[in-house]
Amino acid sequence: MTRAIGFNLQNFQSNLLSWYARHKRALPWRDNPALYRVWISEVMLQQTTVTAILPRFERFLLEFPDIQSLAKAKEDRVLAAWAGLGYYSRAKNLRLAAQEIVKKYGGRFPEDFDEILSLPGIGRYTAGAILSIAFQKPYPVLDGNVARFFSRIFAKNGDAPKFWALAEELLSHENPGDWNQALMELGETVCVPENPNCLQCPVKDFCQAFKKEAQNRFPAPKRNRPFVDMAWTVLWIEKNARILIWKRSEKERLLKSHWGLPESQCLKVNRGKLIKTAQHTITHHKISVDVRAAVAPERLPKEARWVSKKELSRFLISSLWKKCLPH
Numbered sequence: 384m385t386r387a388i389g390f391n392l393q394n395f396q397s398n399l400l401s402w403y404a405r406h407k408r409a410l411p412w413r414d415n416p417a418l419y420r421v422w423i424s425e426v427m428l429q430q431t432t433v434t435a436i437l438p439r440f441e442r443f444l445l446e447f448p449d450i451q452s453l454a455k456a457k458e459d460r461v462l463a464a465w466a467g468l469g470y471y472s473r474a475k476n477l478r479l480a481a482q483e484i485v486k487k488y489g490g491r492f493p494e495d496f497d498e499i500l501s502l503p504g505i506g507r508y509t510a511g512a513i514l515s516i517a518f519q520k521p522y523p524v525l526d527g528n529v530a531r532f533f534s535r536i537f538a539k540n541g542d543a544p545k546f547w548a549l550a551e552e553l554l555s556h557e558n559p560g561d562w563n564q565a566l567m568e569l570g571e572t573v574c575v576p577e578n579p580n581c582l583q584c585p586v587k588d589f590c591q592a593f594k595k596e597a598q599n600r601f602p603a604p605k606r607n608r609p610f611v612d613m614a615w616t617v618l619w620i621e622k623n624a625r626i627l628i629w630k631r632s633e634k635e636r637l638l639k640s641h642w643g644l645p646e647s648q649c650l651k652v653n654r655g656k657l658i659k660t661a662q663h664t665i666t667h668h669k670i671s672v673d674v675r676a677a678v679a680p681e682r683l684p685k686e687a688r689w690v691s692k693k694e695l696s697r698f699l700i701s702s703l704w705k706k707c708l709p710h
């Protein structure tokens with residue numbers, strides 16, 4: 384019996400690992416856990432569900448099959464391949480990290496924790512997932528699913544440092560890759576946020592929340608960040624069957640350096656009739672977008688560019704822009 388955690392760790396690990404061996408979902412990065420695939424999948428998984436990733440994962444890999452092709456790719460192409468996954472800074476950072484790996488490490492992914500952590504877009508969770516799954520090194524992971532599971536097992540609320548300490552303590556050193564994936568899999572499929580499926584849970588005998596019938600009280604609900612309402616007016620400018628699009632700056636609050644329709648303040652033109660109003664939410668921003676017709680300016684700023692209607696979908700990749708298209 385381990386005194387700090389209050390139960391037999393070996394039994395706990397063995398229950399969870401054998402459950403994982405029997406019940407794990409067949410996922411493309413599990414069937415072939417090559418390092419590059421693990422890295423891409425873990426970055427995709429950071430804020431997106433498995434269901435949303437599945438149709439896009441292999442497509443992304445077909446276009447960028449290795450670190451070199453990702454490092455050489457234009458940012459627009461990487462963003463286009465990321466379309467539908469949201470949080471586009473992840474795609475930008477993937478490309479920047481690939482460039483750094485080529486420049487600093489000759490194209491070989493580093494195996495040292497601090498070196499991995501210093502790559503753009505990689506935090507402690509992703510570094511731990513890559514090292515444990517692709518290299519079988521004993522590094523823990525902690526994401527929302529794992530934190531919820533720990534909170535219920537110990538019937539305790541806690542903060543990230545406390546849960547990271549637990550993740551270290553419970554980690555299986557013999558099988559860290561499967562262990563970390565088992566924790567995440569259980570959190571995602573059994574110990575779900577609402578009404579966890581405790582009767583199917585392989586570690587219910589260890590679970591304090593289950594014993595106290597307090598599963599839905601742990602973790603304590605977080606106060607949600609309040610929504611920010613935003614109103615944009617964007618311009619639909621058409622000339623000779625071409626549409627004017629705009630490269631947003633790196634300083635924008637949302638959709639930084641994305642191609643989009645020009646916002647009205649970008650161009651000195653008269654606004655015409657309202658074509659449509661679209662509603663869209665990005666993180667905690669609720670955006671109402673008026674799309675207005677306008678005539679082309681005489682001189683185009685460097686951020687503007689004409690594209691054919693066919694090309695639009697290649698440039699306007701956020702679903703916000705798709706809602707703004709007039710037809």
Ligand code: SF4
Nearest residue numbers: 574581584587590593
């Ligand atoms: Fe989660 Fe229920 Fe299992 Fe406890 S018994 S870990 S609450 S699924």
